[in-house]
Amino acid sequence: MSNSNEVQTSDATKLGGSFTLPGTSMTVQRVGYGAMQLTGPGVWGPPRDPHAAVAVLREAVAAGVNHIDTSDFYGPHVTNQIIRRALHPYPEELVIATKVGARRGKDKSWIHDVSRQNLIDSVHDNLRNLGLDALDVVNLRAWGDNGQAPGEESLAEPMTVLAELKQQGLIRHLGLSNVTPTQLAEAQTITEIVCVQNLYNVARRNDDVFVDDLVRQGIAYVPFFPLGGFNPLQSAALDAAAASLGTTPMQVALAWLLQRSPNMLLIPGTSSVQHLRENLQAAALTLPADTLAKLNSICAKSERKA
Numbered sequence: 001m002s003n004s005n006e007v008q009t010s011d012a013t014k015l016g017g018s019f020t021l022p023g024t025s026m027t028v029q030r031v032g033y034g035a036m037q038l039t040g041p042g043v044w045g046p047p048r049d050p051h052a053a054v055a056v057l058r059e060a061v062a063a064g065v066n067h068i069d070t071s072d073f074y075g076p077h078v079t080n081q082i083i084r085r086a087l088h089p090y091p092e093e094l095v096i097a098t099k100v101g102a103r104r105g106k107d108k109s110w111i112h113d114v115s116r117q118n119l120i121d122s123v124h125d126n127l128r129n130l131g132l133d134a135l136d137v138v139n140l141r142a143w144g145d146n147g148q149a150p151g152e153e154s155l156a157e158p159m160t161v162l163a164e165l166k167q168q169g170l171i172r173h174l175g176l177s178n179v180t181p182t183q184l185a186e187a188q189t190i191t192e193i194v195c196v197q198n199l200y201n202v203a204r205r206n207d208d209v210f211v212d213d214l215v216r217q218g219i220a221y222v223p224f225f226p227l228g229g230f231n232p233l234q235s236a237a238l239d240a241a242a243a244s245l246g247t248t249p250m251q252v253a254l255a256w257l258l259q260r261s262p263n264m265l266l267i268p269g270t271s272s273v274q275h276l277r278e279n280l281q282a283a284a285l286t287l288p289a290d291t292l293a294k295l296n297s298i299c300a301k302s303e304r305k306a
């Protein structure tokens, strides 16, 4: 089924205003939080300071964040257990989005696995470790080109499994991660899709046309690595913009995303309360047109919007 909802946002500027996931009653602030940094190195094992991890989550929610992105393969299990410890019982308005489609090897590797059994096990792992009866949003993480970029593998079988789990009441809404427009269209013949989570930031804009299409469909676009992920964004244009506006390059990068399109939901990841505060404050930043023009020149020519 295709979604024809128009993007709904509120005028409130706090945390970038809000966005309602299409066909749902779930309205989230556009600045959320990504929980992948709340583990040890290599997204494995417990964090160095579990108390600090709990503090980051509590501060985020106290500041109004109501969209947290996670997965049970972070840790594995660790991130979800910390979320539960910090926030359970969860506030009514909190939306926790998780993802399935991989598992971790004992050697800390990431193993793509969209088998029926792994999807079922993963949903139950998320439910148990988060302490929930139903998951708000589950993204199917597709693998594509070695997990780094989307491919065109069919998602029909795994989406059918997830749609069954939704039918059983274990999942409220479904999304996709690391996918192409063709894969989205295929998934939409099976079930409603409320969000797409792909790699995108001011310097990595392969998805520009896709983002615009999702705006038209009213589907949320949730960029992962909004700050560059394991390779933090570095650019003279970001530095110059930050200096001229009296802010930080990372805040400029987040503000650029918020201004990019109304369906853009941010999930910057951090293990630091200080960085969390900076990231939330980015919503108050309005980038002037000339700054936007300079930032738009950061990305590689091959990635620029036609």
Ligand SMILES: NC(=O)c1ccc[n+]([C@@H]2O[C@H](COP(=O)([O-])OP(=O)(O)OC[C@H]3O[C@@H](n4cnc5c(N)ncnc54)[C@H](OP(=O)(O)O)[C@@H]3O)[C@@H](O)[C@H]2O)c1
Residues within 6 Å of the ligand: 033, 034, 035, 036, 037, 069, 070, 099, 141, 177, 178, 197, 198, 223, 224, 225, 226, 227, 228, 229, 230, 232, 250, 251, 267, 268, 269, 270, 271, 272, 274, 275, 276, 278, 279
């Ligand atoms: N679907 C997928 O395949 C996929 C893949 C990757 C990630 N994700 C999701 O996307 C979320 C975001 O991605 P990410 O956490 O990997 O990358 P990110 O948000 O682009 O960047 C996180 C990195 O930036 C640093 N950082 C955060 N705020 C900062 C600030 N204000 N100033 C300076 N440095 C700052 C963090 O270090 P500190 O901890 O020191 O702040 C961390 O090293 C994840 O948490 C996860 O939920 C999804």
